[in-house]
Amino acid sequence: MNRIEQKPKILIWGMGGMGTLFKKFFELRGYTVKGYDIDENKREVDEKDLFGFDVIFLCVPMDSIDSVISKLEKLSTKFYKKPLIVDIASVKSDLDKLIRNFDVLSIHPMIGPDSDLGLSNIIVVYESGREEGKLILDELYRAGANISRLNYRLHDHKMAEIQGVAHFLLIAMANFLKDRMDKNDLNYASPIFYTLYKLASRIINQDWRMYYNIQKNSEQLREELVKSILELHDGLRDDARFKEIFEASKKVFDDFGGSTIILDSARASEIPERDIHALRGYIRVVDSLILRLIERRVRAGKEIAMYKKEKNLPIEISEIEEVKLKELASSTTLNRMMLNRIFGEIFHLTKAEEYRILGISKRMAVLGPMGSFSDEVALKLTGSRVPFIYCSSVEEIVRMVEKDENTYGLIPIENSVHGTVLKSIDALMRYDVEVFGETKMEVIHVLASKKKLELTEIEEVYSHPQAMAQCAEFINNYLPKAKLRYTSSTSDAISMLKDTSAAIVSENAARLYNLYILRKGIQDMENNVTRFYIIRKQGSGEVDGNVTSLFFGVEDKPGALKDVLEVFYEKNINLRKLESRPSGTGLGDYIFFSEVEKRLNEDDLRRLRDVTTFYRVAGIFREVDRIEL
Numbered sequence: 001m002n003r004i005e006q007k008p009k010i011l012i013w014g015m016g017g018m019g020t021l022f023k024k025f026f027e028l029r030g031y032t033v034k035g036y037d038i039d040e041n042k043r044e045v046d047e048k049d050l051f052g053f054d055v056i057f058l059c060v061p062m063d064s065i066d067s068v069i070s071k072l073e074k075l076s077t078k079f080y081k082k083p084l085i086v087d088i089a090s091v092k093s094d095l096d097k098l099i100r101n102f103d104v105l106s107i108h109p110m111i112g113p114d115s116d117l118g119l120s121n122i123i124v125v126y127e128s129g130r131e132e133g134k135l136i137l138d139e140l141y142r143a144g145a146n147i148s149r150l151n152y153r154l155h156d157h158k159m160a161e162i163q164g165v166a167h168f169l170l171i172a173m174a175n176f177l178k179d180r181m182d183k184n185d186l187n188y189a190s191p192i193f194y195t196l197y198k199l200a201s202r203i204i205n206q207d208w209r210m211y212y213n214i215q216k217n218s219e220q221l222r223e224e225l226v227k228s229i230l231e232l233h234d235g236l237r238d239d240a241r242f243k244e245i246f247e248a249s250k251k252v253f254d255d256f257g258g259s260t261i262i263l264d265s266a267r268a269s270e271i272p273e274r275d276i277h278a279l280r281g282y283i284r285v286v287d288s289l290i291l292r293l294i295e296r297r298v299r300a301g302k303e304i305a306m307y308k309k310e311k312n313l314p315i316e317i318s319e320i321e322e323v324k325l326k327e328l329a330s331s332t333t334l335n336r337m338m339l340n341r342i343f344g345e346i347f348h349l350t351k352a353e354e355y356r357i358l359g360i361s362k363r364m365a366v367l368g369p370m371g372s373f374s375d376e377v378a379l380k381l382t383g384s385r386v387p388f389i390y391c392s393s394v395e396e397i398v399r400m401v402e403k404d405e406n407t408y409g410l411i412p413i414e415n416s417v418h419g420t421v422l423k424s425i426d427a428l429m430r431y432d433v434e435v436f437g438e439t440k441m442e443v444i445h446v447l448a449s450k451k452k453l454e455l456t457e458i459e460e461v462y463s464h465p466q467a468m469a470q471c472a473e474f475i476n477n478y479l480p481k482a483k484l485r486y487t488s489s490t491s492d493a494i495s496m497l498k499d500t501s502a503a504i505v506s507e508n509a510a511r512l513y514n515l516y517i518l519r520k521g522i523q524d525m526e527n528n529v530t531r532f533y534i535i536r537k538q539g540s541g542e543v544d545g546n547v548t549s550l551f552f553g554v555e556d557k558p559g560a561l562k563d564v565l566e567v568f569y570e571k572n573i574n575l576r577k578l579e580s581r582p583s584g585t586g587l588g589d590y591i592f593f594s595e596v597e598k599r600l601n602e603d604d605l606r607r608l609r610d611v612t613t614f615y616r617v618a619g620i621f622r623e624v625d626r627i628e629l
């Protein structure tokens with residue numbers, strides 16, 4: 001465990017490409033992060049407010065680092081606490097100066113602003129051992145970055161090889177071909193040419209200064225490179241010599257099996273204009289890429305599953321999914337709701353593979369969609385070790401459970417405000433399933449929105465009619481002017497949200513869909529509790545419990561029901577619930593559903609047989625908070 005109690009406050013000094021990347025990364029992980037820049041338009045804090053931060057990320061161009069260090073030195077007496085300076089420069093020539101006066105974590109992130117920190121190589125060049133620094137590296141590590149260490153004096157030399165050579169060759173290619181080719185030549189391009197062309201374009205279209213500084217750092221190596229190119233040129237006069245040079249490189253340059261680089265280097269980076277066939281061709285390539293990438297992602301599930309088994313971790317870790325969804329939503333303008341659904345399904349595919357590898361075949365059918373109240377209850381109940389199937393009706397759940405011994409179900413049976421869920425009783429009556437547990441959960445509604453809003457700014461409120469009714473008092477008191485819009489589900493309510501509207505949903509749904517929670521617990525009644533049945537295929541497991549639920553019929557004569565109740569009375573059995581439901585055989589024909597607080601024994605059932613036309617035990621169960629499936 002880290003010894004820092006609170007997350008350090010971070011200042012990003014230089015809000016360009018890399019600064020923005022780090023700001024978003026740490027913000028999404030719950031840190032307070034502010035940006036400062038020489039350009040006033042990019043500033044979130046003024047110069048006078050630079051002193052309360054625990055960590056300062058130096059994200060200015062390399063040419064400006066020296067002046068920023070001098071400024072930091074001048075300011076140093078005013079800091080409330082000595083900040084940790086995180087240096088990310090690509091060349092470490094200023095590091096000596098920085099270390100002299102500050103606590104420093106010097107890293108070199110080997111990615112550009114448009115990349116992802118997951119799987120990136122982060123080279124740690126110097127660390128003064130501050131806890132904040134360890135925490136930062138730990139966050140990067142947990143996001144999948146590969147943290148390596150390299151002495152800072154060796155760093156610049158290594159970078160000359162890694163970056164200097166690659167940049168030089170690509171800049172040389174662009175420089176050489178710029179007068180010889182035009183964009184039409186791309187019609188003749190091969191995937192390899194396209195890849196190099198794209199890489200060179202990426203460099204040429206950025207600010208030249210950083211590349212200049214990197215080349216300055218690789219002057220000596222460049223000379224060796226030019227010499228080696230001439231040798232290769234020379235080697236091409238003789239096939240045996242060329243073969244030798246060619247084969248010698250194989251030892252280091254492995255074959256990249258499974259790479260999508262060639263697929264991606266097809267014309268898939270630019271949308272063709274107008275021509276419908278070209279457009280369809282383009283979409284075909286993009287679809288193939290998506291497919292290959294999803295396959296790769298799912299394959300990773302195998303390794304993750306083995307790790308989770310070893311560490312006894314649940315398959316589903318909703319916090320990880322939440323951060324990912326937030327991260328994805330923040331880097332696109334695509335519809336957030338749809339994005340959540342698509343990635344929700346992709347997560348499902350990966351999880352399904354994890355379950356398959358671990359031989360987990362059990363699943364639980366619940367009322368969907370993901371983020372519904374039932375989803376929340378099922379998560380709590382199972383500790384998320386089994387996959388959930390999201391159904392759109394109770395009947396669908398019960399039907400699924402009847403069909404498959406490995407599918408369990410969670411259905412609402414009653415709510416303390418709205419009473420019995422008759423659809424659940426009807427479904428239990430029709431299908432061969434049994435109740436083997438019950439669980440309760442308090443309904444807590446929250447008011448949530450896409451953007452942070454004052455209540456007075458809310459023009460419309462979206463929700464399911466039942467949730468709306470349960471929050472009527474709050475709506476009348478605090479949102480008297482808002483228009484009420486009824487929707488058929490939580491996810492519908494969320495998808496309708498505009499910038500000035502809010503939805504009444506569960507806290508779980510608000511978190512899942514990255515909404516702001518404006519008010520919590522807005523339901524009128526305290527103690528708004530829903531009770532659920534946990535069901536399985538009839539006869540598919542051990543029976544245990546202290547409550548029995550049963551269906552029975554009585555003759556159509558006066559006192560018939562009283563005879564049944566008398567059996568319970570005689571035997572001192574407390575009747576917890578009694579409902580009558582139409583049997584479906586004719587007008588006036590009813591079946592009774594009841595719950596009694598006892599595990600009925602042979603004798604109890606014999607007595608019931610005498611006073612009923614039929615009975616069927618729907619389940620023997622007890623209340624549970626957790627189930628092991």
Ligand SMILES: NC(=O)c1ccc[n+]([C@@H]2O[C@H](COP(=O)([O-])OP(=O)(O)OC[C@H]3O[C@@H](n4cnc5c(N)ncnc54)[C@H](O)[C@@H]3O)[C@@H](O)[C@H]2O)c1
Nearest residue numbers: 014015016017018037038059060061062064089090111112
């Ligand atoms: N871009 C990359 O691929 C990459 C990769 C790894 C490391 N780095 C390192 O990250 C650092 C930043 O690179 P970038 O690509 O984000 O640069 P950038 O040009 O995108 O952003 C730099 C920002 O710093 C601001 N700035 C300039 N001088 C300043 C000053 N004196 N005070 C405050 N703000 C100032 C600029 O206005 C700009 O917003 C560099 O040290 C670079 O070596 C960059």
Ligand SMILES: O=C(O)C(=O)C[C@]1(C(=O)O)C=C[C@@H](O)C=C1
Nearest residue numbers: 304315316317318320321347350
């Ligand atoms: O990161 C993991 O632990 C995974 O199993 C991957 C993954 C995913 O598909 O992104 C799947 C299940 C977890 O709920 C979180 C994430």
